[in-house]
Amino acid sequence: MLYDYRVYGRQYPGVQPGGQRDPDGDSSAAFCPLDHHFARFISRFDAQPEIYHLAAELSKSGREGHICLDLSGKPEYRHVLQNSPVIGRPGEYKPLIADEHCRLYLYRFWEYQEKLAKFVKTMQNAECKMQNDESDEQTAAAMFALKKSFCVISGGPGTGKTTTVAKILALLAQSRKLRIVLSAPTGKAAARLQESISREKKHFLPEIQDIIPKTASTLHRLLGTIPGSPYFRYNARRLLPYDVIVVDEASMVDLALMSKLVQAISPKARLILLGDKDQLASVEAGAVLGDICASNINCVVQLEKSYRFGEHSGIGAASRAVNADDTGEQSLLLLKSNTYADAGWVELPAPNMLASCLKDRIIQGFQPYLKSLQAPLAALALFEKFRILCALREGPYGVFSINQMVEKILGKERLISGDKRWYAGRPVMISGNDYTLGLFNGDVGIALYEKGGLRVFFPSPDGGIRSFHPLRLPEHETAYSMTVHKSQGSEFEQVLLLLPDKDAVILTKELIYTAITRAKESVEIWGKEEIFRAAVSRRIRRSSGLKDRIEKTPV
Template identity: 40%
Template sequence: MTDDSRDSALAPVSRFMAAAFGRHSGLEGKGVDELRTLVAALTTALLEGHICIELSERQRQLAARSLLTAVGSRAPLVLSGTRLYFGRYFGYESELSEMLVNLAAADDSSADREFKEKSRATMDMDPHQQRAVNLALTKKFCIISGGPGTGKTTLIISIISQLLDRHGTDLRIALAAPTGKAALRMQESIKTQLHELTLEPALAARFPAQATTLHRLLGLGRRPGRTTSQRSDPLVHDVVVVDEASMVDLAMMWRLSHALKKDARLILLGDRDQLASVESGAVLADCIDSLPNNVARLKKSYRFNRSIARLAEKIKTGAADEAWKSVTGSDNSAVAVAPADWLNACIAEYRHFLSLAEETADPIHYDAVFKRFKRFRVLCALRKGPSGAEEINLRIEQALKTMKIRTDAEGWYSGKPVLITSNDYDLDLFNGDIGICLPDSASDGVLRLWFEGSDGSFKKILPSQVPLHEPGWALTIHKSQGSEFEEVVVVLPEIDNRVLCRELLYTAVTRARARLSLVAQEDIFKSSVEKKTLRHSGLADRLAG
């Protein structure tokens, strides 16, 4: 469930949960109605990304009288101070906090001054980067927080190099990310950096070959009722590196922490100013706020376009007027308000892509097709409505069909992109994966859907096999997390919406490496910058002690 699609689920789910809890509460009369109201509010809060709700003293006393409520222990409802939880999420929060506190306090006994000083000399680093490397080498739990282009990939290569040099070939390292797109980009970035850096070939050869999704790493969905996150079957890895950690929700982080073997090292990479996870919790932000001794914040961007970086900084700090001036007063073409015919310009861009796709019939050259598609994207704040991703995709598809492109009987055509919206473990496809429809020269040019693997290879499936999906010309900003493009067009609605917030805009803006066009009215843009998302939980307090 993502962005504005949550709204349709709030009322019926909240009513169902309220009725179910009311029937078994042991309360009577007005007390039952009041408890139902609390349960409905808690359900709504959970669907909106919160872990708990705050209660008044009167509400707390009412909840405590219910047969379904326990104080500080597992039950259908749990009271902890003034906070009310569903029992499952109280368990996630309390157990995760205990594990992270213990992990954060653990030092690497094998690290010494020579080891730390050697890491400094490996590459030319600023003080923030030096701190990040030293933390990762000396702590069992480390968070490296920074925006795009701040050197997180370079640091990970330095860290892994030092760990491999110290611990030898037996060291087992996992690279993971919340989505397939993020895992692929993580692997691509590391591969590119390894080619550019002057590492010894023997050392470079010992780097992990692939990045994977957290779902795949933990074995989720493979065997019903059992995952590798069980304590009896821990991960074999000595080091687990998770990129795009802001996207990891409370439940997934709990599963990951449970899966770590004793003495494993956990390194989280992320940008705390991006959107929090789609599901409940803001684990990365809570950890950064409460575990400062385990956090390194990267400040300088080495790759980001300066105009885009300035705009992102204004949005991040909530400076709405200055942010708008950064868009309208930019003295270069990197950041601008989109012209009135912006959609026609997007369609023209995609027509060029389709021409390339139609001319490319050999899978040997499909890498160029995928690279070309990654160059440009339309990002929408909403899924539905006249400016939502569904409508923009429809309009783009209708316009592209005027090119008289060749389609098969089911309407598939060469170059059609699809976004997977559900997990299919048999096909090894996951929510957020991008595929492109292209001919298969091994099957007389029959169209197949091709997906890029983190190792640079491609796998193909029949269009009839594809799981739930939607066109990939325009994405919601939520779905774009974990991706970067050379050029981005960001589309905001003409009227305000609860989805619009500072984190959403920051995430959208930082998807663009070189050029950003904004489709937005001034008042909507400014109000979005001024709205900061806060998620209620007790994790930060628990971590802080």
């Protein structure tokens, strides 16, 4: 059955073919061809115009990170939700599911949510009796986690999440020999977790050190990716062979991946999630860590004390101010006050002045690593000292333009051979996955000369180095600057956050907070005051029923 977009455009203002917006209609109803394709498929089974529109909206909401479409404030759809043959109730097997709160789901998202909620509710009640008379926050958190088969440890940067989990693993390892695995959503986050745990376990007895893993893997590698398939080798029928699973940077894990992970965990195993509930949510649908922390279950530990940022730290003060500020006014005043040497504000230059204003900062930030290109590991370490973070990918203040600008400036200074696509010192970030090469989205490498020509060097999971010919790399891009989303799981000594000159819905409190907390030594924000205030006053709101399902799921 074919559908005339013009008919649906009249029925529902704002709907146009090709995902374009109708300036006279509802700008929120900008559907892309994929949304229309899904809507046409669903309408084969129910040709009501309302069903077409709801299916397109549901597809669009998933692309925007929502688990469901919240229709609780739209009583005009209630009759359709209750009577359409393509919409089922919880427990039924139909393409779409509507719950008692008029939230509409794709069946698979409903199933993911149900399985995750059931796991959380069941595991949070599985306790081991242990004494806890510790006053130290980290040790108290560790003792609390020991009682739980499922535990979330949330905290900002420097609050000691990995120190806490190292204590947990050491205490668990004292009782019996356990099979422990460390994991994170990205290769970079896994490498950081591995480095942190390795540093912490040096304080333990040798026999305890031997039980705690030396390496960490990505979640996809842990579950066993099947090329070309959405399924994993480890699943509900073939469980992971581990007693303790630790997942760092859990805020980056979307609903589908978290649901698949918990289905692959033995009922006798422990799952420990580490993360910062105030950071950006996952790129894909869901805000799993935030929903779990917001629920009333008794398995969440919140670490408050920062051991990295003391009372005189501008980074710490700025991150706390952004979290507590509903208007952006107080955090802006703090950044502009010059009270702290490690956190500052720079008024955004016009696009035609940006290069000249950034020039000195770019040279200062990238020159040290460009002068150390003989040693791959040293170059990679020095490259982590400074990064430009952007909110957007496109536009004069976006990643693409800034990377081109940086290359032009460094080329004029003869720090790189800027007239070629590949040159010694070019930093690249992998933006696709290649399971054969072991290169994954977010991995960062540097091109260096070796006998025979240029090769791109990446850190290996065991702490060493590996290299590839540039032509063998999966999809990638230059990485002098990156989006704030891509920076999750990474830390840099110095961060320069570049905000756009126009407001955008992607600019949120969580984005500003995440950017600030990527910095270890200093952060500077370049922006317009009104854009910064708008961002800090805007929170990420993702439609989800996970919190409700966790609280209402019977054990």
